Amino acid sequence: GENVEQHPSTLSVQEGDSAVIKCTYSDSASNYFPWYKQELGKRPQLIIDIRSNVGEKKDQRIAVTLNKTAKHFSLHITETQPEDSAVYFCAATLMDSSYKLIFGSGTRLLVRP
Amino acid sequence: NAGVTQTPKFRVLKTGQSMTLLCAQDMNHEYMYWYRQDPGMGLRLIHYSVGEGTTAKGEVPDGYNVSRLKKQNFLLGLESAAPSQTSVYFCASSYTGGANQPQHFGDGTRLSIL
Numbered sequence: 001g002e003n004v005e006q007h008p009s010t011l012s013v014q015e016g017d018s019a020v021i022k023c024t025y026s027d028s029a030s031n032y033f034p035w036y037k038q039e040l041g042k043r044p045q046l047i048i049d050i051r052s053n054v055g056e057k058k059d060q061r062i063a064v065t066l067n068k069t070a071k072h073f074s075l076h077i078t079e080t081q082p083e084d085s086a087v088y089f090c091a092a093t094l095m096d097s098s099y100k101l102i103f104g105s106g107t108r109l110l111v112r113p
Numbered sequence: 114n115a116g117v118t119q120t121p122k123f124r125v126l127k128t129g130q131s132m133t134l135l136c137a138q139d140m141n142h143e144y145m146y147w148y149r150q151d152p153g154m155g156l157r158l159i160h161y162s163v164g165e166g167t168t169a170k171g172e173v174p175d176g177y178n179v180s181r182l183k184k185q186n187f188l189l190g191l192e193s194a195a196p197s198q199t200s201v202y203f204c205a206s207s208y209t210g211g212a213n214q215p216q217h218f219g220d221g222t223r224l225s226i227l
Contacts, residue, residue, distance in 0.1 A: 001189050009153075020164070031213065032213045032214070034215055034216075036218075042127045042220070043203065043218040043219060043220050043221055044156070044203070044218050045218070046216075048218070088154060089156065093213075095141055097167065097216070098161065099144075100146075100158060100161065101216060103155045103156045103157075104155060105153070105154065105155040106153075106155050
């Protein structure tokens, strides 16, 4: 079936450094790719998304890039801060009539002060 | 505007008991989803609904039933709870469910089956 692979599963960086999380997807028709941040015990919250008609999108310290040919997309966090510590999930739309989101397995990001 | 509200927040059940989890959204969203989240496994789709009166199976539907009698509510039922259903359950909704629509999540229900 369709799936989304996410790497790495854990990532530890020093405060101020950059963090990169990568995802690959299998449904070549997918055209919507959101990223969610989930703090411990909280709900997943949308932090940024990208649609297939653009290759990159930025929002302050967060950016997402998309390579449709290679079927992968990445989350970039610059100048990381301790409050960036959380689990991050990528997702891709399943392009059947349901338009379900297929989620990656998550990346636990730890930002060391 | 409360967004997506889930009740209850916590529940402990004994094996074989039944219960219903309620999800309510006030954003006039058409699509609603139930996920379960287990450690290290991300979010897995249980059932979803593309509109009032409709439901469909997701990735892990066995042992669960759902109903969408009203557009704003999506109920998840466990007829005979099993320890394997111990998990955190999240409800989500989106405007049309079509491509390019973000899903908005509730705060989750933490369910333990003894």
